[in-house]
Amino acid sequence: MSCPRCDAPTVAFAIPDDLRIHLPDDRPGAALCTRCLAVTPLDDPPAGDPSFERVSDAFPVNDEAGVAFACLLALLDSLVLYRAEIDALAAYAETRGTDVLRTLERLAADDGVAPFFDLDRRAQQLEQLI
Secondary structure (H helix, E strand, O other): OEOOOOOOEEEEEEOOHHHHOOOOOOOOEEEEEOOOOOEEEEOOOOOOOOOHHHOOOOOOOOHHHHHHHHHHHHHHHHOOOOHHHHHHHHHHHHHOOOOHHHHHHHHHOOOOOOOOOOHHHHHHHHHHHO
C-alpha cells in the first residue's frame, strides 16, 4: 500500500486492543508512511511483525513500543483534542523502553523523512503535556 497523502511506501501493522481504545478509529490496523509519517487506518492488517526500520533508524526497535509510537504519531496533529490519548500511548511506549521525546527528536533530525506536520514543534508541545 502506498501513502494516500504522498504516495510513498508504508509499513502496515496490527493495533492491539489495549492501544486501539486510545484511537479515534477502531479499525484493527494502520499503515505508517515511510516519508511523511501519515497514519492511515486499515481494515485488514498483516499478522506479522511490522518493519518500522523501513521508516527510520530512530524508530523504536521493540515492536510493542513501535506500534504505540506509530499510534502516537497518528494523533500528534491534534495534540489538544487527543491529549489524554497521547499521554496514554506515550506511557505505554515508555514502559516498553522507548523515550518518546528523544525518539521524536531523532526522527525530526532524520533527513529520510519529511513529516506532513512540524515534528519539532509538536515534540516541544508534547514535552509540555507529558
